[in-house]
Amino acid sequence: MKKLWDKGYGLNKTIESYTVGNDPQLDQKLVYYDCVASKAHAKMLGKMNLLTDDEVQDLNRELDKIIELNKLGEFVIREDQEDCHTAIEMFLIESLGDVGKKIHTARSRNDQVLTALRLYSKDQLDCIEQLINDFTDAVKEFTRNYGHVQFPGYTHMRKAMPSSFERWGNAFMDSMNDNLVLLSTVKMLVDQSPLGTAAGFGIPLDIDRKFTAKELGFSRVQENPIYVQHSRGKFEISILHMVSQIMLDLNRIASDLILFSMAEFGYVELPDEFCTGSSIMPQKKNPDLLELLRAKYHVVSSYEFQISRISSDLISGYNRDAQLTKEPVMNGFSIISASLRIATLLFQGLSVNEEKCNNAMTDEIYATAQVYNLVKQGIPFRDAYQQVANSMENVK
Numbered sequence: 001m002k003k004l005w006d007k008g009y010g011l012n013k014t015i016e017s018y019t020v021g022n023d024p025q026l027d028q029k030l031v032y033y034d035c036v037a038s039k040a041h042a043k044m045l046g047k048m049n050l051l052t053d054d055e056v057q058d059l060n061r062e063l064d065k066i067i068e069l070n071k072l073g074e075f076v077i078r079e080d081q082e083d084c085h086t087a088i089e090m091f092l093i094e095s096l097g098d099v100g101k102k103i104h105t106a107r108s109r110n111d112q113v114l115t116a117l118r119l120y121s122k123d124q125l126d127c128i129e130q131l132i133n134d135f136t137d138a139v140k141e142f143t144r145n146y147g148h149v150q151f152p153g154y155t156h157m158r159k160a161m162p163s164s165f166e167r168w169g170n171a172f173m174d175s176m177n178d179n180l181v182l183l184s185t186v187k188m189l190v191d192q193s194p195l196g197t198a199a200g201f202g203i204p205l206d207i208d209r210k211f212t213a214k215e216l217g218f219s220r221v222q223e224n225p226i227y228v229q230h231s232r233g234k235f236e237i238s239i240l241h242m243v244s245q246i247m248l249d250l251n252r253i254a255s256d257l258i259l260f261s262m263a264e265f266g267y268v269e270l271p272d273e274f275c276t277g278s279s280i281m282p283q284k285k286n287p288d289l290l291e292l293l294r295a296k297y298h299v300v301s302s303y304e305f306q307i308s309r310i311s312s313d314l315i316s317g318y319n320r321d322a323q324l325t326k327e328p329v330m331n332g333f334s335i336i337s338a339s340l341r342i343a344t345l346l347f348q349g350l351s352v353n354e355e356k357c358n359n360a361m362t363d364e365i366y367a368t369a370q371v372y373n374l375v376k377q378g379i380p381f382r383d384a385y386q387q388v389a390n391s392m393e394n395v396k
Contacts (some may be wrong), residue, residue, distance in 0.1 A: 023077075034085060037195060039194065066091055128336055141170045147165050162366070193220070197222070267360070270349070276289075
């Protein structure tokens with residue numbers, strides 16, 4: 001099969017396999033979005049009299065057919081097709097002949113993939129927003145049930161001052177609210193249409209980019225074609241930074257619950273169905289779920305670093321390096337979605353052992369309160385501090 005860029009020579013098969021990589025598998029997630037963008041593009045070409053009304057109708061019909069085939073798992077991208085864009089165009093050419101050959105007018109695979117990725121990312125960001133809301137609802141319910149229970153707060157992994165599950169749970173809800181601010185900013189960045197900028201230097205045709213942007217639900221057009229190419233990688237870093245911030249919260253929750261659910265603490269109890277066993281020690285109920293949740297923050301943050309390195313040192317315009325930014329973002333979206341769902345289930349099933357929490361509230365964690373009781377009586381803070389410290393040393 002000829003490539004879209006065919007120059008009359010064959011490509012070394014080893015080279016082809018290396019350059020294509022796993023794009024055919026990754027691009028299965030983009031088929032729908034590429035078809036949606038192609039439908040809008042065809043409509044714009046018709047508006048500019050570059051396609052007839054019948055040609056636009058025929059293209060839209062076949063693109064809808066691809067969407068249905070993809071939904072059924074019957075639209076497969078072959079390695080020799082390289083990506084979803086080629087697979088879709090070849091399908092259109094086979095179905096419609098010369099009409100299919102016209103679909104690529106006024107665009108490049110460079111702005112085509114960016115458009116599909118932006119549409120995909122917008123949907124994923126909406127999903128994350130909903131999952132954050134589901135998670136905070138679960139935390140709210142948990143604090144309604146157990147927020148009144150006090151347990152020791154720790155600094156330097158030593159008992160410090162009284163805490164409570166209300167204060168603990170609210171800390172993560174407040175942080176999630178800040179994460180939503182980051183999410184909103186990232187959505188605003190991504191919500192720009194790159195379609196019609198080609199490989200970074202525009203199209204020598206009079207096209208209506210605002211039309212396709214509106215058709216695809218973008219709030220605005222990304223004007224500068226060079227910056228469109230620069231933004232690939234830049235926007236993905238922003239996405240993964242936001243995702244990393246959410247995963248950092250889940251990392252800390254996991255670390256706390258691993259500690260608090262230890263028999264030596266016993267402040268919280270994990271549902272049995274959330275724990276795994278040991279192949280050698282019959283008594284074990286392991287918090288593998290929490291350990292993996294904790295570790296996945298580091299996986300996601302490494303994706304951010306990976307893209308920042310891939311995207312640097314490149315001259316202006318498209319560079320094939322950008323192909324390698326696709327998988328880390330897709331993996332990041334997959335991890336954060338699964339992790340938020342798991343964290344929601346976790347809080348829905350988590351219970352608190354009030355007796356063990358109360359027993360852990362030993363006298364020393366009230367030392368600071370004793371200091372401030374003396375301060376209220378007019379004793380200077382430093383003197384009150386020393387007085388309580390001395391009294392506790394005497395108790396020892």
